Amino acid sequence: MLETVTSMKTSEARDILAETARKGDAEKRGRKASKEVRQLQLIEATIDSLAKRGYAETTMADVADGAGLSRGIVNFHFESKEKLLIATLQHMYDEYSAHWRASLQKAGDDPARQLQQLVWADFDRSICNKRKLAAWLAFWGEAKSRPTYQALSSSRDNYYQQVFIDLCTTLKQSGSYAYEPQVMALALSAMLEGLWLRLMMGTEDTTRETALQAANAFLASAFPKHYG
Amino acid sequence: MLETVTSMKTSEARDILAETARKGDAEKRGRKASKEVRQLQLIEATIDSLAKRGYAETTMADVADGAGLSRGIVNFHFESKEKLLIATLQHMYDEYSAHWRASLQKAGDDPARQLQQLVWADFDRSICNKRKLAAWLAFWGEAKSRPTYQALSSSRDNYYQQVFIDLCTTLKQSGSYAYEPQVMALALSAMLEGLWLRLMMGTEDTTRETALQAANAFLASAFPKHYG
DNA sequence: CATCATTTGTTGAACATTCATTCAGTATGG
DNA sequence: CCATACTGAATGAATGTTCAACAAATGATG
Known part of the structure; x- marks a missing residue:
């Protein structure tokens, strides 16, 4: 089950701060060392606020309070507030990207296994938890009316989409499927995002486990020779 | 292709107003007859504003200006503003519901045809256009942190989901499929919502036509005996 | 090593703006 | 002339931003 949003507040940021202070010898502790750490701390507080109060109700005071600062x-x-939010969105994209690439790396050379890994990656605890999903949704809700958000999203999304298309093309050849790769890739990625949406909305019947089941069912029916 | 958002402003509301004044003999025109018509007009202006500026930037002045009123x-x-937004969401749900039920009605008794019609209904011009999709997304972005929106959404969504499950169950029997109906229904509805999300975000490569293709590809691969 | 100066991070009150809400007054249909 | 729809200026609350004062760390100096 997904963990609750309300509890974590500054704890995660504090972990990061502690960790950085521990392993980074070059990094100075206390007041001066802040710059990057403080920024991370504030970004985490922003995600907290987005998750708890939503985009429209997230205020600067909220973020500052959440981080325990002035x-x-x-x-x-x-x-400005706008730049904070852009930095936060950027941070979330970077994190997602890193996880995504790591999964692809880990999968080796088999395209079927690569696709499977990418699907699983989307439902990993580190990426797919209530706090972050809620923050994603908050951004998506505003993205269409904010060119900056849209630009940040579309470039990366197009890349992911292309990888899906390439994988679908390869699998089509090795499995003699009838589908159009572009179309099937769209159906697949749309379903993954739709499952995220369900998880974000927090309906009782959809959990990370059931979402993963649905994704696997899709793979099995679309690529029966590979996942049947 | 989806039409642009910016152009329509009050035009649609004016059409409704004109139409109501035309066919409703009992309804009085001009200033007094307003109540319901004015409310509709304001709701339409709210949808315009949500689509153009997003939830966070939608103001009362915007709505009033958009409707050409004080x-x-x-x-x-x-x-209050909150009640306006709730009424707007309610209105959009009512409209969606009516269209959904009409499609189901029109499909007759064949479950395969019913499912097909429901899928098509989601991509009908009257429901699936940039203006309304953008408004939906604006609401979804705020729904998780607003119990009122969530309550409005979940009860209906659960109903739709159950219909999908029932249809999947019936098709499984008549087609001897191996999937779990609940799981396949989740995959299907998630994909539909994911396609909506793509359309909402306004990425170039996804249009109403390609979205429909993807949905059909899913049906063909999940229910090959019925849609192959 | 002690002291002072400088740089850098931080605070919180003040300020300006935006916006939802109110309401006394106006206009209009019946 | 009454009831009702409507107006728009006034009001107050909320919030992003600024900035002068403050504190801590670092560096310079003797």
């Missing part, structure tokens, strides 16, 4: 701090590290 | 008008007809 009101003016955000404008010091990020120039 | 600033205080919304608080007169709806009590």
